[in-house]
Amino acid sequence: xxxxxxxxxxxxxxxxxxxxxxxxxxxxxxxxxxxxxxxxxxxxxxxxxxxxxxxxxxxxxxxxxxxxxxxxxxxxxxxxxxxxxxxxxxxxxxxxxxxxxxxxxxxxxxx
Numbered sequence: 001x002x003x004x005x006x007x008x009x010x011x012x013x014x015x016x017x018x019x020x021x022x023x024x025x026x027x028x029x030x031x032x033x034x035x036x037x038x039x040x041x042x043x044x045x046x047x048x049x050x051x052x053x054x055x056x057x058x059x060x061x062x063x064x065x066x067x068x069x070x071x072x073x074x075x076x077x078x079x080x081x082x083x084x085x086x087x088x089x090x091x092x093x094x095x096x097x098x099x100x101x102x103x104x105x106x107x108x109x110x111x
Contacts, residue, residue, distance in 0.1 A: 014068050063092065
């Protein structure tokens with residue numbers, strides 16, 4: 001999953017992608033192909049706690065974009081966020097985007 005945050009002028013001000021809690025290279029490669037949530041066809045944005053590779057929202061692209069903006073001292077209030085790779089955002093990510101002042105979230109096509 002990846003995101004870009006775009007300001008009113010159409011400039012990309014922050015970009016980010018999902019990371020994983022898994023640091024072991026073998027397990028990380030396995031997670032990419034065998035995510036528990038994917039195996040059980042759990043809809044995007046739901047039950048992240050089932051999979052260790054997806055579990056923590058602090059490693060989701062949306063959350064990392066907000067963190068990156070704060071760290072880089074980039075004001076993203078009023079900006080739009082474009083999300084690719086999911087059909088929805090989890091509640092912790094929504095809460096972070098709202099508190100950062102993200103104006104709109106656009107879900108882009110995976111086709």
